[in-house]
Each structure stands twice: as C-alpha cells, then as structure tokens.
Amino acid sequence: MEQRTELSTLGEFGLIKLINEKFPINNPETLKGIGDDAAVIDSAGKELVVSTDLLIEGIHFDLSYCPIKLLGYKSVAVNVSDIAAMNAIPKQITVSLGLSNRISVEAVEELYEGIKAACDEYKVDLVGGDTSASRSGLVISITALGFAEKEKIVYRNTAKVNDIVCVSGDFGAALMGLQTLEREKQVFLANPDMQPQIDKDRDYVIERQLKPQARMDVVYELRDLGVVPTSMIDVSDGLAAELLHICKNSGVGAVIFEDKIPIEDQTYLTATELNFSPMTAALNGGEDYELLFTVKQEDYEKIKNMNDVSIIGYITNDVTDAKMMMKSGNLVNITAPGYEHF
Amino acid sequence: MEQRTELSTLGEFGLIKLINEKFPINNPETLKGIGDDAAVIDSAGKELVVSTDLLIEGIHFDLSYCPIKLLGYKSVAVNVSDIAAMNAIPKQITVSLGLSNRISVEAVEELYEGIKAACDEYKVDLVGGDTSASRSGLVISITALGFAEKEKIVYRNTAKVNDIVCVSGDFGAALMGLQTLEREKQVFLANPDMQPQIDKDRDYVIERQLKPQARMDVVYELRDLGVVPTSMIDVSDGLAAELLHICKNSGVGAVIFEDKIPIEDQTYLTATELNFSPMTAALNGGEDYELLFTVKQEDYEKIKNMNDVSIIGYITNDVTDAKMMMKSGNLVNITAPGYEHF
Numbered sequence: 208m209e210q211r212t213e214l215s216t217l218g219e220f221g222l223i224k225l226i227n228e229k230f231p232i233n234n235p236e237t238l239k240g241i242g243d244d245a246a247v248i249d250s251a252g253k254e255l256v257v258s259t260d261l262l263i264e265g266i267h268f269d270l271s272y273c274p275i276k277l278l279g280y281k282s283v284a285v286n287v288s289d290i291a292a293m294n295a296i297p298k299q300i301t302v303s304l305g306l307s308n309r310i311s312v313e314a315v316e317e318l319y320e321g322i323k324a325a326c327d328e329y330k331v332d333l334v335g336g337d338t339s340a341s342r343s344g345l346v347i348s349i350t351a352l353g354f355a356e357k358e359k360i361v362y363r364n365t366a367k368v369n370d371i372v373c374v375s376g377d378f379g380a381a382l383m384g385l386q387t388l389e390r391e392k393q394v395f396l397a398n399p400d401m402q403p404q405i406d407k408d409r410d411y412v413i414e415r416q417l418k419p420q421a422r423m424d425v426v427y428e429l430r431d432l433g434v435v436p437t438s439m440i441d442v443s444d445g446l447a448a449e450l451l452h453i454c455k456n457s458g459v460g461a462v463i464f465e466d467k468i469p470i471e472d473q474t475y476l477t478a479t480e481l482n483f484s485p486m487t488a489a490l491n492g493g494e495d496y497e498l499l500f501t502v503k504q505e506d507y508e509k510i511k512n513m514n515d516v517s518i519i520g521y522i523t524n525d526v527t528d529a530k531m532m533m534k535s536g537n538l539v540n541i542t543a544p545g546y547e548h549f
Numbered sequence: 550m551e552q553r554t555e556l557s558t559l560g561e562f563g564l565i566k567l568i569n570e571k572f573p574i575n576n577p578e579t580l581k582g583i584g585d586d587a588a589v590i591d592s593a594g595k596e597l598v599v600s601t602d603l604l605i606e607g608i609h610f611d612l613s614y615c616p617i618k619l620l621g622y623k624s625v626a627v628n629v630s631d632i633a634a635m636n637a638i639p640k641q642i643t644v645s646l647g648l649s650n651r652i653s654v655e656a657v658e659e660l661y662e663g664i665k666a667a668c669d670e671y672k673v674d675l676v677g678g679d680t681s682a683s684r685s686g687l688v689i690s691i692t693a694l695g696f697a698e699k700e701k702i703v704y705r706n707t708a709k710v711n712d713i714v715c716v717s718g719d720f721g722a723a724l725m726g727l728q729t730l731e732r733e734k735q736v737f738l739a740n741p742d743m744q745p746q747i748d749k750d751r752d753y754v755i756e757r758q759l760k761p762q763a764r765m766d767v768v769y770e771l772r773d774l775g776v777v778p779t780s781m782i783d784v785s786d787g788l789a790a791e792l793l794h795i796c797k798n799s800g801v802g803a804v805i806f807e808d809k810i811p812i813e814d815q816t817y818l819t820a821t822e823l824n825f826s827p828m829t830a831a832l833n834g835g836e837d838y839e840l841l842f843t844v845k846q847e848d849y850e851k852i853k854n855m856n857d858v859s860i861i862g863y864i865t866n867d868v869t870d871a872k873m874m875m876k877s878g879n880l881v882n883i884t885a886p887g888y889e890h891f
Contacts, residue, residue, distance in 0.1 A: 238596065242798075243704050244634035244783055245600035245695070250592035254580065258587035259677055259692060261645035265684040292586035303603035303690055335601055342607040343685030348645055350601060350692040353587070362585050441586055456584075 212312035222315065222338050229323055230333040234298050236354075237332045246334035248299060253354040258289035264344025272388045275314050277417045279321025282347050285443065287329045287421035288496045290353035292441035294361040294426055299334045300326070303348040305341030329423055359435055361500070364456035366438035370501035372461055372520040373436075373510065375425045377469040378446050379485060382492025383477040384409070384416025390481070411473040419496040425516065426498075432509045439500035447490040448543035449499050450529050460525030463541070465533045467519040490531075491543060554654035564657065564680050571665055572675040576640050578696075579674045588676035590641060595696040600631035606686025613737075614730045617656050619759045621663025624689050627785065629671045629763035630838045632695035634783035636703040636768055639671050639695040645679040647688030671765060701777055703842070706798035708780035712843035714803055714862040715778075715852065717767045719811040720788050721827060724834025725819040726751070726758025732823070753815040761838040767858065768840075774851045781842035789832040790885035791841050792871050802867030805883070807875045809861040832873075833885060 217225070223241065232240045239247040260282070262268060268278055283300060290297040302322060306315065326333055331351070387409050422441075429436065438457055440449045446468070454461050470489045478485040501522055502510055510516065520532075529541040559567070565583065574582045581589040602624070604610060610620055625642060632639040644664060648657065668675055673693070729751050764783075771778065780799055782791045788810070796803050812831050820827040843864055844852055852858065862874075871883040 238699075239704065243706075244631040244781075245598045245637070245693075247635065247702055248597040248599065249699075250595070250597050252594065253592075255590040255592050255597060255694075256587045257590065257641070257643060257677060257692075257694065259643045259645055259679055259690070261647055261679045261681055261688065261690050263647045263681060263683050263688065266647075266682050289586040293589065295587070299599070301599060301601040301692060303601055305603055305605045305608075305688065335599060337601055337603045339603055339605060340608050341605050343683075346603065346605065346647065346688055346690075348601070348603050348688075348690035350599075350643060351587075352597075352599065357580075357591075360589055362581065364585075439586075 210313055214306060214308060214310065214312055214315065217312050219338060225316070226319060226333070229319055230326065232332050233330065234332050236298055237334055240332060240334040246299065246301070248334070248352065250354060254357050254360055256290055256293045256295040256353040256355060256360065257350065258286055259348070259350040260286050262347040264346070270345070272392050273417060276317045276321035279318040280325045280418055282349050283322055283325035283329070284419055284421045285496060286349045286351035287325070287331065287423065288441045288443070290351050291421050291423050291426050292439050292498060293353065293355065294359050294429070294436065294439055295353035295355035296426070297329050297331045297351055297353040299332050299352040301335040301350045302333060303337040305339055305346030307341045307344055310345060329421060361436050361439040363438055363440045363453050366453050366457035366459050366501040366522050368459055368522055368524045369504055370437050370522040371504060371507060371518055372463060372501055372522060373516055373518050374446070374469065374497055374499050375422045375516050376495065376497040377471045377474065378442070378495050378497065379470055379478065379488030379492045380412045380415035380474045381419060381494035382488050383474050383481070383483070384412035384414070386481050386483070387413060387477060388416065408473065409477060411471060412477050416494065419494060421496060422498045424514070428513055432513070434502060434506045434509050436500035436502050439498060442495045442497045442499050444493050445491040445543055446495070446499065447541045450541060451543055453499065453501065454529050458526055460523040460528040461520055462523055462530050462532055462538070463520030465531055467517060469517045490541065552655055556648060556650060556652065556654055556657065559654050561680060567658070568661060568675070571661055572668065574674050575672065576674050578640055579676055582674060582676040588641065588643070590676070590694065592696060596699050596702055598632055598635045598637040598695040598697060598702065599692065600628055601690070601692040602628050604689040606688070612687070614734050615759060618659045618663035621660040622667045622760055624691050625664055625667035625671065626761055626763045627838060628691045628693035629667070629673065629765065630783045630785070632693050633763050633765050633768050634781050634840060635695065635697065636701055636771070636778065636781055637695035637697035638768070639673045639693055641674050641676045641694040642668070643677040643692045644675060645690040647681055647683030649683045649686055652687060671763060703778050703781040705780055705782045705795050708795050708799035708801050708843040708864050710801055710864055710866045711846055712779050712864040713846060713849060713860055714805060714843055714864060715858050715860050716788070716811065716839055716841050717764045717858050718837065718839040719813045719816065720784070720837050720839065721812055721820065721830030721834045722754045722757035722816045723761060723836035724830050725816050725823070725825070726754035726756070728823050728825070729755060729819060730758065750815065751819060753813060754819050758836065761836060763838060764840045766856070770855055774855070776844060776848045776851050778842035778844050781840060784837045784839045784841050786835050787833040787885055788837070788841065789883045792883060793885055795841065795843065796871050800868055802865040802870040802872070803862055804865055804872050804874055804880070805862030807873055809859060811859045832883065
C-alpha cells in the first residue's frame with residue numbers, strides 16, 4: 208500500500224523546512240530566498256516583469272487524471288510562458304499552496320517534485336510563498352518574476368502593418384489531450400473496475416495537456432539571432448483569440464493561411480476520432496502555451512530557419528480584423544468564442 | 550433590497566475592465582500594469598523585495614463578520630506590512646481572486662473598493678492578477694513588490710548583542726477584536742433574530758482585527774532619522790514568536806520588560822471581560838502587524854522620541870533564548886505556541 212502521512216504530522220514549519228532543503232538558490236541575483244518577511248532580488252539594472260496565476264482544483268485541474276507531480280510542473284511552466292511572452296528571462300517564482308486534508312505529505316512532496324523539475328528546466332529560484340490549509344480543494348498561486356533590458360521587452364500592442372506573423376510549435380494538441388483524458392475518466396466513472404487505458408498513439412496530445420512547455424528556447428534563439436519581435440503573446444486561450452488580442456491591441460489586422468497552421472499528425476488523428484475539426488481545435492483549443500509573435504519583414508532572413516517556428520501570415524491595415532486564407536482561396540473571418548471562466 | 554448582480558453577467562473581461570478603470574497607475578516605475586502577459590516595472594537601480602500571501606475563506610477570514618471591503622483592505626495591508634518589515638517601500642501589488650458564485654458583482658466591487666483604499670493609503674499600483682471561478686469559498690492571493698537601496702534592506706537574522714529592542718504600536722488588540730467578533734457570531738448563530746451588538750467600547754480592538762495598518766509611517770520616520778535597524782520583522786504571529794524568530798535567526802538572546810510591553814486600555818478591559826490574560830494576548834495574540842526591530846545603542850538618541858515606538862528590551866548573548874523581566878523582578882522564559890495552520 209502506498210504510504211500516506213497526514214499533513215498535520217509535518218506542520219507548517221516542517222513543510223517550510225522541506226521546501227527549503229529541496230530548493231537551493233541558483234541565480235546570483237537572488238539575494239535572499241525563503242526565510243524572511245520577503246525575498247530580496249537584485250534587478251541588475253534590468254526591467255522587472257511580473258506575472259501571476261491562480262489555479263483551483265475543480266476549475267483548472269482535475270486530480271483524477273492529472274498526476275500531482277505534473278500539475279506542479281505545469282503550474283510553473285504556464286507562468287514562465289507569460290514571462291517568455293514578454294521576451295524576458297524568468298529568474299524567480301513564489302508558490303503559495305492551499306492544502307486540503309485530503310492531501311497527504313507524500314502528495315505535497317510529489318507536487319514540489321514537479322515544481323522543482325520545472326524550476327530546474329527554466330533555471331528559476333523558488334524564493335517565497337505561503338502555505339495554509341484549505342477547506343475545499345487544492346489551491347496553487349504562482350507569481351513569476353523575469354528580467355530583460357528595456358529595449359528587449361515585447362508587448363502585445365506593438366505589431367505593425369506588413370510584419371510577419373510567426374508561431375512556435377503546433378496547435379490543438381493540448382485540447383485533444385484533455386478530450387482524451389475526459390473520455391477515459393467517463394469510462395472509468397461508468398465502470399470503476401475498468402482501468403483507464405490510454406493508447407500509446409495518444410502520448411503526444413496527452414503530454415501536451417499534462418506537461419506543457421514554456422518556449423524559452425524560442426526566446427533564447429531570438430536573442431542569438433539578434434531579433435526583437437515587434438509584438439508577442441503566449442497562446443493560452445487558443446491561437447485565434449491571441450491573434451485577435453494582438454490585432455485589437457495594436458490597432459491592426461492580420462491574414463493567416465490555413466495551410467500554414469502547424470498541427471501534429473496525432474492531433475489530426477485524435478480530432479478525427481473524437482469528431483472534432485482539427486482546424487477548430489488548432490484555432491480555438493486552449494493551453495498550447497506556444498508563442499505567437501510578429502517580426503519586421505527585414506528580419507525574415509534571420510528567422511526563416513528558426514527551430515520549430517512557422518511563418519503563418521502577415522499583419523494588415525484592416526483594423527482589428529483577422530482573416531484566414533483557406534486552401535480553397537476563400538478569405539474567412541477569424542472569431543474566438545469568449546473564454547469565460549465564470 | 551440590496552442589488553445583487555450575478556458574476557456571470559459581468560464575465561472575466563468585464564471584470565478586468567472594471568479593475569482597469571478603478572486602478573490607474575500612479576508610480577512612474579510602473580511601466581506597464583494590467584493588460585499584457587505580465588506587468589513591467591522599472592527597478593530604478595534598487596533591490597526588489599517580494600512578498601506573497603494566500604487568504605482562503607473559512608481559514609483566514611469569515612465573511613459572516615468581516616465586511617468584504619475591509620477584507621480587501623486587510624489583504625493588501627498585511628502584504629505591505631511584510632515589505633515594511635524589510636525596510637523597503639511598497640510600489641506594486643498583484644491580486645488574484647477565486648470567486649464562488651455565492652459572490653455577487655456588488656460584493657466583488659466592494660472587495661476592490663477596499664483593495665483600492667489600501668492601494669491609495671500605501672501608494673501602490675495594482676499591476677496584475679488573475680480572476681477565476683472557485684468551487685468553494687473566496688480565495689485571495691496577493692503578491693507585493695517593494696524596493697530599497699541594498700544597504701537599507703533589513704533582515705531578521707542580523708540583530709547584534711546589546712542592540713535595543715523596539716516595537717511600534719501596541720499588542721493583543723487584534724486577538725481581542727477577533728474574540729469579540731467570534732462571541733457575537735455565536736450569539737447570532739444561537740438566535741438569528743438577535744442582531745450582533747458591538748459595544749462602542751470595543752471599537753478599537755475590532756478595528757485592529759478588521760482593518761490592520763502596515764506601519765509604513767515607522768519605515769519613513771526611520772529614514773528621516775537616518776536610522777537603519779539592525780534587524781526587523783513584522784508581528785503577524787504574536788510578539789513572542791517574532792522575537793524568538795529574530796533571536797533564533799540572529800543567534801542571539803533577548804530580554805524584554807513586562808512593564809514596557811505596550812497594551813491599550815481597551816485591550817486590557819476586553820481581555821479581562823473575556824477571561825484572557827492581557828499579557829498572554831499581547832505576547833501570543835496574532836495579527837497585530839506592528840514592527841519589531843532592533844537598533845544599535847548609538848542610535849538611541851535618534852529613536853527615543855519616535856512616534857508610537859516603544860523600547861521594550863535589549864539583545865543578549867544568551868543564544869536563542871528570550872526572556873521577560875517581570876514587574877516582580879523574576880526573569881521568565883518566553884515561549885510561543887507553534888502557530889500551525891494545518
């Protein structure tokens with residue numbers, strides 16, 4: 208039987224000790240991490256970039272199919288993704304947890320294992336947080352701090368007419384992963400004796416849902432190439448919605464090409480099996496955490512061979528209107544269903 | 550009848566718009582507030598200080614006697630208090646909310662009214678956050694950012710032998726306020742027809758519980774006097790616990806004097822009526838949010854006339870042991886019951 212230690216045996220100070228031991232400070236800018244009223248950070252002459260997310264059990268995640276370790280990883284990755292979307296380098300995070308007594312010490316350790324794995328991956332220091340009881344489900348609040356020179360910070364409201372529209376990675380996979388997991392959960396709920404069976408040929412879409420990556424590799428490659436995008440946003444609410452954000456905020460329009468939208472084969476296959484339109488999944492599925500950015504035409508030569516980056520269209524002066532050129536030659540308006548959490 | 554608008558009628562974007570309108574940016578260092586993937590802040594060559602708190606309904610607050618506007622105020626004040634305890638100046642906060650559908654648009658507006666009042670009081674900009682649904686109670690996560698020159702930042706582990714121990718304000722009032730409110734709630738629960746009656750002569754202790762103040766005035770006065778404390782901490786878990794933190798972290802001891810511990814008359818009276826020891830309330834009651842700090846002996850002349858600051862003892866070489874000199878002349882050990890939230 209799996210070991211289960213009640214949180215009460217560890218206590219708040221025991222938990223802080225556990226975290227302290229697991230998370231040594233690595234960045235020289237982190238002058239003080241956990242252990243005082245606040246963390247102290249040397250900004251080294253750069254601008255500070257701050258992003259925060261609140262994740263609540265039953266709303267943002269379902270522990271019945273999301274391994275708690277991956278949840279820890281994902282919580283950090285999605286915040287780092289926001290820092291990446293500003294073209295900044297993440298350096299520190301704070302993690303606050305509300306823990307219900309359903310959660311054992313072992314589960315909390317697993318959660319921090321995942322957080323630690325993401326901290327290592329993205330080279331960020333955990334510098335603070337708050338842990339407390341929660342009467343209901345698990346609550347995770349993460350704030351990420353990043354830094355960049357002022358002239359390297361990229362906003363979403365600065366795309367210009369004729370800029371090239373680029374994306375990293377591919378789209379729709381995270382939604383197809385979620386649909387697959389939800390379906391398995393329904394099978395399991397209907398017949399608890401039947402263990403969820405996840406086909407090997409769904410591994411990619413499921414990993415994209417459970418363990419998304421912040422595209423820091425793209426941020427670093429852009430630096431190496433000497434390219435500062437004219438605008439950038441991370442794709443958390445679907446490619447269509449984020450493109451519309453850039454257009455609306457920048458006062459421009461865009462045309463993207465249907466046949467340029469990157470969609471993985473497994474996303475196609477899963478969508479087809481689940482009676483989803485792959486293109487709808489790509490445009491409106493959330494949680495891809497890829498980067499959508501625009502660059503000047505004169506930077507085309509520099510970016511055309513970037514790793515895992517696709518050119519999907521261009522910016523127009525057709526104010527705040529985004530269109531997709533279909534394979535058929537028709538131009539259709541891009542819309543995004545309001546992504547409402549209430 | 551009071552107006553009640555369901556949150557769903559406002560939506561996430563409506564809520565963001567509401568916040569945006571209510572919270573203009575005031576600090577020139579805040580380059581970008583709400584509206585992009587992350588906020589952008591100019592650290593102006595100073596060190597960054599970061600503190601975060603997670604407040605969960607049913608654990609940290611009880612909406613049955615805590616007006617939601619004051620809850621908003623308090624949530625900000627307690628984070629600013631952590632920044633004050635580092636001898637830094639608060640500049641920005643992020644506020645994330647998990648909202649159950651029990652909460653109306655009007656209640657959310659009240660909450661933000663209180664947050665706004667505290668932002669105005671402490672001159673901080675609200676620069677970001679996250680709002681989402683919550684299956685259970687209200688969840689508030691606040692991160693505060695402050696700045697200070699490196700040489701002005703004060704830690705809790707740097708008290709030195711012979712330093713003078715000082716406190717701002719008075720102690721035990723917040724606990725007595727909580728006890729009063731809890732008692733009124735029990736009366737109300739026993740007989741819902743009986744409206745809670747809060748005596749005028751409990752106004753101070755109740756205000757100390759519901760609307761604590763971060764002692765930025767002390768931080769500013771210390772700057773005016775040219776004094777940098779040798780150590781500092783804010784008193785959230787009781788004076789005894791925080792003094793022990795300073796001793797343990799600094800590897801020193803302390804002696805404080807019973808007759809120097811500041812306790813308000815109303816705290817005394819309330820404690821007596823509720824069969825509490827006023828001194829126990831002062832030493833072990835939480836949520837006073839006063840500052841406990843140490844200064845060098847040579848700074849005595851500078852600090853002796855500070856507004857609302859008391860000298861209560863001195864630091865000894867009696868490693869990690871804190872004692873209180875009683876009026877009787879006896880020296881007793883100071884202890885603090887573990888403040889466990891699990």
